Amino acid sequence: MPKERGIEKMGRCKICNSQATSNSVYCDNHQLAYTNIEEAYTHWRYGLDISWIEYLEKISKLRGTGEWAKEVALDILENI
Numbered sequence: 001m002p003k004e005r006g007i008e009k010m011g012r013c014k015i016c017n018s019q020a021t022s023n024s025v026y027c028d029n030h031q032l033a034y035t036n037i038e039e040a041y042t043h044w045r046y047g048l049d050i051s052w053i054e055y056l057e058k059i060s061k062l063r064g065t066g067e068w069a070k071e072v073a074l075d076i077l078e079n080i
């Protein structure tokens, strides 16, 4: 799989197909969810000592995780 793909102009969110935010493969909502996931991981990592992948698997199954975040977590897992 190629490591990097050029950003297509007027890209579409890879999850919901809405218009993507510039420099992102996600739309505003999914990009925001992604940022939140990354940020939350920095906290989880210290307390639980889990890997990024384990973390994504965990939050994708948590009831408290929002739909946007779940979709992003699953999308990342699919593309690892």
Ligand SMILES: [Zn+2]
Residues within 6 Å of the ligand: 013, 014, 015, 016, 017, 018, 026, 027, 028, 029, 030
């Ligand atoms: Zn989206």
